[in-house]
Amino acid sequence: MQAEREKNQFAEDRERLSRQLIRLGDMIGDGLHLEPDGKWISKEYRRVAKALGYELGKRPRRNNGDAINQRMAERVNEVRCQKCGGSLKQTRSGSLQAKCESCGAQCQLLKSVRRKATGG
Ligand SMILES: [Zn+2]
Structure with missing residues (x-):
């Protein structure tokens, strides 16, 4: 067939x-x-x-990393500033970093991890 x-x-x-x-x-x-x-x-x-x-x-x-922005939007809601507990904000579109709105401390909320091929 x-x-x-x-x-x-x-x-x-x-x-x-x-x-x-x-x-x-x-x-x-x-x-x-x-x-x-x-x-x-x-x-x-x-x-x-x-x-x-x-x-x-x-x-x-220009694709500014919609996926990152989406994940960052979730992360900034979950995570607080480690120094003062203030709310975090993505530093710029497409960035993995966030900045505290109160004390200005920066932290990386997402990691750019290269996935290792597992097995075969
Ligand atoms: Zn802070």
Whole structure:
């Protein structure tokens, strides 16, 4: 059954692309795409997302790390300044750092961790 085989091939491609997209999404979440050699990540992410038919919507040309900002917004709500207990604020868009609004102390709320490949 030729058609059946093509369907399976298509499903496999989709699965492969989906996994790739998740991996790229993780890397973007870690902020790796903001590093000097990480520009390919957001490019690849868009390409894969498009191939999967996902609507990314109209985004500004510059991507300031939406994923980071989202995670930072959660973190600043959870974490208080370690020095004075004041509320923290992200230093700038796309940053992993936050600054205390009371005493100005800075701390890193998110880590840009490179995921190690586990096993095979
Ligand atoms: Zn403080």
